[in-house]
Amino acid sequence: MxxxxxxxxxxxxxxxxxxxxxxxxxxxxxxxxxQSPTTMIIACCDSRAAPEMIFDAGPGELFVLRNVANLVPTYQPDGGQHGTSAAIEFAVKALNIGNIVVMGHGRCGGIKAALDPHFKSLDDGDFIGKWMSMLGELPSQLGQNSLLTSTERQTAMERISIRNSIRNLRTFPYVAELEAEGTLQVHGAWFDISTAELWIMDHDGDFIRPEL
Amino acid sequence: MxxxxxxxxxxxxxxxxxxxxxxxxxxxxxxxxxQSPTTMIIACCDSRAAPEMIFDAGPGELFVLRNVANLVPTYQPDGGQHGTSAAIEFAVKALNIGNIVVMGHGRCGGIKAALDPHFKSLDDGDFIGKWMSMLGELPSQLGQNSLLTSTERQTAMERISIRNSIRNLRTFPYVAELEAEGTLQVHGAWFDISTAELWIMDHDGDFIRPEL
Amino acid sequence: MxxxxxxxxxxxxxxxxxxxxxxxxxxxxxxxxxQSPTTMIIACCDSRAAPEMIFDAGPGELFVLRNVANLVPTYQPDGGQHGTSAAIEFAVKALNIGNIVVMGHGRCGGIKAALDPHFKSLDDGDFIGKWMSMLGELPSQLGQNSLLTSTERQTAMERISIRNSIRNLRTFPYVAELEAEGTLQVHGAWFDISTAELWIMDHDGDFIRPEL
Amino acid sequence: MxxxxxxxxxxxxxxxxxxxxxxxxxxxxxxxxxQSPTTMIIACCDSRAAPEMIFDAGPGELFVLRNVANLVPTYQPDGGQHGTSAAIEFAVKALNIGNIVVMGHGRCGGIKAALDPHFKSLDDGDFIGKWMSMLGELPSQLGQNSLLTSTERQTAMERISIRNSIRNLRTFPYVAELEAEGTLQVHGAWFDISTAELWIMDHDGDFIRPEL
Structure with a gap:
């Protein structure tokens, strides 16, 4: 049984x-x-933001990495076990992916934790805090801005984090190289889980509503 | 534009x-x-094995981590940035998940790489090799058995890896504790991407076809 | 009476x-x-694996040999009374069979006995042990692999045994000859007695689920 | 493919x-x-005489050995690979079968071969001739009787062979022992493939039509 x-x-x-x-x-x-997917999506574990649902995608279409808060670390060839980097390497080198989309979403628990000043004091067994520390000083820099409501801060941080992940993604030599060659494109997206609206990042890093 | x-x-x-x-x-x-999902799925990035498709799950139902080959490391509170461990911590501690399912699948590229003896010689930028090294000696131990076809070896390794991930999952103190208390259950599953058959792990570690 | x-x-x-x-x-x-059946099935005596049931076959369709664990010996023209070889000869030479299917099945008692190290020590009246010794060193070679559960070992051995029987079948000169000519085909199959699933052997020796 | x-x-x-x-x-x-079948059937490979069809038996009911002409050798603990003896041993010792039925049938090709005087001269690769030689002098003894038509000789030989197999079956020490104890019964049956009539052997060795 x-x-x-x-x-x-x-x-x-x-x-x-x-x-x-x-x-x-x-x-x-x-x-x-x-499989020969043309797109890799780096998304969050959140149960409300499955890429296959949001993009109505069928089997074989999306190569999907999901971690807490859809973070991408910088390129660190230090011999450590980097799961996100391994997935990026697999997508780019083994599958010759043409697009990588870093997709964040509203009300993200990881981002919320990163914005919470109490989170930093957790002990060594605190994997979430350590994981979110990938954002460095970004949360505290934003957090000091009292002009934003907590919701606005949250949304802002979600998008700042996407831009940060895309910057980190470009520290991978092959990503930068293939993007320069024009055979790989890197994108940002943000999904509003409440209204189901998709926002995509333009060349200035702004999130806009695409025409569908 | x-x-x-x-x-x-x-x-x-x-x-x-x-x-x-x-x-x-x-x-x-x-x-x-x-969100208040009751189940966490630890699945592979493979474009053919989306948990939401396989379990016909709607928004809010599954908290999904996806990495290459659905691996779970042992509990290592060393201050490193462990994405998989962060997701497990989030699921168990923040979401009070009742079930964790480690789901592997057939024709897994990561497992295939792990079984490939040439993979070990890659340089430090080889994230896949490092990532798959989480399996330790298991691939080489299995790989020496010439009675199995390469496909059989692959399937066997996919299942051995699931058992290994479940063992590792239990090194997380709170997982072991909650499992002992009966408030958290740990499961294994394997999806055949060709026939869409789901196999689940029984108490002996065997994979069986469930009654649907 | x-x-x-x-x-x-x-x-x-x-x-x-x-x-x-x-x-x-x-x-x-x-x-x-x-009778003019076009197919010979070499199956096990097991009460749960009757070929006529599995293939919903009517009278005249299947020429069926059943022995313990569906074993085929090598071609041994030594004057001994070889029942399996006699049936093969009858099927190929007298009935001009076009297909021979070696069909194994799950939870096979003969294979289980072959994997049991205690079986070897039985006395001369031990016909099962002698019969299963047709597998030679295969069971002990596989048996040493501790990565597989006992059920996985059993299934693996059932399939290894089918491949072995097919190899042995091809030591019969007329089988090899007619197969080369294209007038006889040799197949492997494995039946899961629990789920009633049929698996067939492909050209690599792998067992796959056929489209029905 | x-x-x-x-x-x-x-x-x-x-x-x-x-x-x-x-x-x-x-x-x-x-x-x-x-499995826990209570009956073992020793039947012929003939495509027209499947025990499951004749006895309308479902999965788990019949442990079935099928060889050419449903022959049973004498007990020969000589270390050779005896497939029929292995099946009998398995049925009696491992499954604790309560009944063994040796079932012959009309127009049996093996019996026909045994009655054909030309069959004896075949070379060493002749497994059928060797196999049917288990009948010893019986075919030639019967063959000399010119009062019987060839069809009658055939039917007679089919039944003589069943009686012979039952005698041989009783040379297995455990069969004789358990039969004496009353926990195992040995039966004979003959199936007319043309009319579908079943004939069963009575205590005198005669074949009679049972009341159904």
């Missing part, structure tokens, strides 16, 4: 009876030919 | 016209109340 | 009242014209 | 859509609990 969550099993049965039936051929082809 | 991928924008338009219309209320409620 | 098992008699009555009524003509034709 | 026989795959699909759906629970239970 097993105790596997019932709702996952019934969800899987729904998938088999619905989408799977319609996309059977495609899954089989993807399995034998291998 | 922006160069945001056209297919993502049209996919998002589809989402707005379809699922979003049907689940509008729910998204809005989830935004204001905050 | 006789003591013939009651359930066999009532089962036979069911057959006469059901299938026989529907296939009367066919049985009569098969009796007068002789 | 594979070349697995199409008719087997469509037959399997029929099984899954029909019988399997009705007996799903049973198969699953049989898989987890293990």
């Amino acid at each position: 097993h105790s596997f969550p019932k709702e996952l099993l019934s969800g899987h049965a729904n998938f088999l009876a619905g989408r799977y039936l319609r996309e059977k051929e495609r899954l089989r082809d993807l399995a034998s030919a291998g | 922006h160069s945001f991928p056209k297919e993502l924008l049209s996919g998002h338009a589809n989402f707005l016209a379809g699922r979003y219309l049907r689940e509008k209320e729910r998204l809005r409620d989830l935004a204001s109340a905050g | 006789h003591s013939f098992p009651k359930e066999l008699l009532s089962g036979h009555a069911n057959f006469l009242a059901g299938r026989y009524l529907r296939e009367k003509e066919r049985l009569r034709d098969l009796a007068s014209a002789g | 594979h070349s697995f026989p199409k008719e087997l795959l469509s037959g399997h699909a029929n099984f899954l859509a029909g019988r399997y759906l009705r007996e799903k629970e049973r198969l699953r239970d049989l898989a987890s609990a293990g």
Whole structure:
């Protein structure tokens, strides 16, 4: 016997009876030919912001890394085990991805934690604090701005963090190189989980509503 | 102007016209109340194995970490930036998740790399090799068995890796504690991307086909 | 009076009242014209893995050899009484069979015995041990791999044994010859008695789920 | 790609859509609990004489050995690989079978070969001739009787062979012992493939039509 969550099993049965039936051929082809997604999405673990839902994407379309707050570290070839960097390397070098989208979202718990001054004092077992420290001084710099409401600060930080991740992404030599060559493009996006609005980053780093 | 991928924008338009219309209320409620998923899925970045597709899950249901080959490191409170550990901490401590599912899948590129003896010789910029080294000696131990075809070795390693990740997950003190208390359950699953079959891990570590 | 098992008699009555009524003509034709099955199945004696059930086959369709663990010995023209070899010879030379399928199955008692180290020490009256010794060193080679659970080892050995039987089958000169000519094909299959799933062997020796 | 026989795959699909759906629970239970058939059938490979068809038997009911002409050798603990003896040992010792039925049938090709005087001169690669030599002098003794038509000789030999196999079966010490104890019964049966009539052997060795 097993105790596997019932709702996952019934969800899987729904998938088999619905989408799977319609996309059977495609899954089989993807399995034998291998995946060849053209886009990598770096997204958050948040249960309300699945890239496949937001972009109505089918199997084989999106190579998706999800970590807390969709952070990208700088290029650190120090022999450490860097999961996000490994995924980027795999996407760019093994899959020849053409686009990388760093997608943040509203009401992000990780960003909220980063903005919380009490978070810094956690002990060594505090992985979230350490992880969010990737933002460096950014949260405290923003946090001092009392003109913003806490919601505005949060949204601002979410977008600042996306720009920061994109900067870090460009410290990977092959990312910078391929972007210069024009075979790889780096994008930013922000999803409002309340209204389902998608905002995309323009060349100035601003988030705008795209025409659909 | 922006160069945001056209297919993502049209996919998002589809989402707005379809699922979003049907689940509008729910998204809005989830935004204001905050997320309260009961299950965390630790899955692979592979474009063919999105947990939301496999479990036909809607917004708010699954807290999803995705890294290369769905690996979980051991508990290492060393002050490093551990993305996977941060997500686990967030799920268990902030969201009070009741289930953690480590879900592997067939034809996993990361596992394939781990089984490839040439992978070890890459230089320091090799994040994939370093990342997969989390499996330690397991790939070489299995790799010596010439009775298995390369596909069988791959499947075996994918499952051995899931068992290994679950062992590592239990080195997190709060995971072990809550599991002992009965308020957290740890599960393994393996998805066959070709046939869309879900296999779940039983108490012996074997992967079986659940009744749906 | 006789003591013939009651359930066999009532089962036979069911057959006469059901299938026989529907296939009367066919049985009569098969009796007068002789059988001309195009496929031979080499299967196990296991009560849960009858080829006619698995392939929903009617009278005249399958020439079926069943022995413990569906083993095929190498070609040994030594004058001994080789039952399996006799059946193969009959199928290929007398019936001009076009396909031979070696079909194994899950939870096979013979394979289990072969993997059990205590089995080797049985005395000369131990026919099962001697019979399973046809697998040679394969079980002990596999058995040393502690990364696999006992169930995984069992499944692996079941499939390794099928590949071994197919290799042995090709030591029969006429099998090799006709296969080269293209008039005979040799196949492997594995049946999961728990889920009723059929797996077939591809050209690499891997077992895959066929499209139905 | 594979070349697995199409008719087997469509037959399997029929099984899954029909019988399997009705007996799903049973198969699953049989898989987890293990098989516990009460009857072993020793039958012929002939495509027209499947025991499961003749006795309308479901999964788990019959442990079935099938060789050419349903022959049973004498007990020969000589260290050789005896497939039929291994199956008998497994049925009696591991499964504690309560009944063994040796079932012959009309128009048996193996028996026909045994009655053919030209068969004896085949070379060493002749496994059928060697296999049928298990009948010893019986065919030639019968063959000299010119009062019987060839069909009658054939039927007679089929039944003589069943009696011979039952005698041989009783040379297995544990068969004789358990039969004496009353916990194992040995039976003979003969199936007319043309009319689907079942004949069972009575205590005198005669074949009679049972009441159904």
